[in-house]
Amino acid sequence: MDKYSSVKISDVSKLAGVSVATVSRVINNTCFVNPETKEKVLKAVEELAYEPNLSARNLRRNTSGAILVIAPNMTNPYYSNIIKGISETARKYDCSTFVCSTDGDKEQELELLKILDNRRADAAIILATNIDNDEILPYVKKYPVVFCSEYNPALNIDRVSIDNYQAAVEATEYLIGLGHRNVGMMSSENDYISTELRKQGFLDACKKHGIKNAEKNIVYASKDYSFSSARSLAKKIFSKKNHIDALFCISDILALGAIYGARECKLEVPEDVSILGFDNLEYSEMMVPQISTVNQPCYKLGEAAMERIQDKLNNPESEPKVEILKHRLVVRGSTSKI
Incomplete structure (x- = not known):
């Protein structure tokens, strides 16, 4: 067994000479901790190679730490590039992504949204959907939802796209x-x-x-x-x-x-x-x-969608935002003057 595999938060507190509660505050960044004390804790965490149990932490908070991503087709490189931006940005926030492909099937999309009700995901990014307005609105009212690339203009929901x-x-x-x-x-x-x-x-x-x-x-x-x-x-x-x-x-x-x-x-x-x-x-x-x-900018579309989700998680009452990213014409060899 690896010598670090059983390191506990109490081991970190003992090495740093502080209470377990102080270590928890530093790791979760929930309260102000004296900079000198914080440095001791971080040094102990590094020395012991301590890794917090995110699953246990999320259970206590009644969250999953996961973001649901609904895509119509993950084999299409357009969507896979967006998903890459979503997933890599999620890692910055210690989040995981639950990516699901639906082939545009409305029933699958509705079934997947139930993951939010089951607390297996905290929010959703939807790349494209065939769900009707009255079917998706209940989820939008209860959970952070962001449309990325495709959206319904009749709904006042956070979205990221190009013009x-x-x-x-x-x-x-x-x-x-x-x-x-x-x-x-x-x-x-x-x-x-x-x-x-x-x-x-x-x-x-x-x-x-x-x-x-x-x-x-x-x-x-x-x-x-x-x-x-x-x-x-x-x-x-x-x-x-x-x-x-x-x-x-x-x-x-x-x-x-x-x-x-x-x-x-x-x-x-x-x-x-x-x-x-x-x-x-x-x-x-x-x-x-x-x-x-x-x-x-496929990657940036995904990145912006995840950033917006994080903002919604931290500020649930914030007003919906529309973010339009820049496109550009790329001229190559398949077009020419007559």
Whole structure:
């Protein structure tokens, strides 16, 4: 057995020459302790390699020390990068994360929220949900809940996201600025707010620049942004005689599928068609041509969501906040002037 494995708080108090209560106050940072005394305690903790029993502490406080994270698809690198930001920030606060993937199943999402009622988690970060307003509001009233990336604009709840509408406007105007007039969009069949806002941004930008019937050039990939659905759609789009000359895809996965579909129609990217993605995932730089895209600060979205959760845990009565992080257009090899 490791010589430190059975170190108790009483051992720390004996070595530091203070009471167990004083050691507890220092470790939990609950009350003011004289700096000299605090230094003695911290030195004893380090010397004995003492590790507090967080589970016991949380039990006494009637908390779990865990944050529930609900994601629609953890295999999607967009969500996994956000989850990384959430998890690494949680560790700064001695919290654990309880990450669950639902595949967009509403019943699973509702079942997972019961974890809060069962005290297996103290708060929740939701990356996307299909739960109705009246079903989620009871949880919002009782527990800290933060929406990250996706959200319901009708609910006054803490959320962190980018400006999806403006990002889509800028992406579309970039393609138009390259000289493309027959511009299309690959959206998704899901009902997420980001999907809706990107579509509206695309349509408004086309209207602003006199491009008519833009809505006819919108196609819809699967709800989960699958590569195969994008590839199949692209083959249909680009097999037409007067096909579009530029395609704005609402995710990098869709852009990747679209590039493969274009190639199967004997088209070169960007010589014959420009293709623009969204998210700036790592693999967007791994293929030829590298994908032009809109950068979302995925890690920072997760980081900001966890910081907001901690603020809500410490200040339960605080007003809901909306945090909009910056996006940016990243120009690479999949787009070019006509």
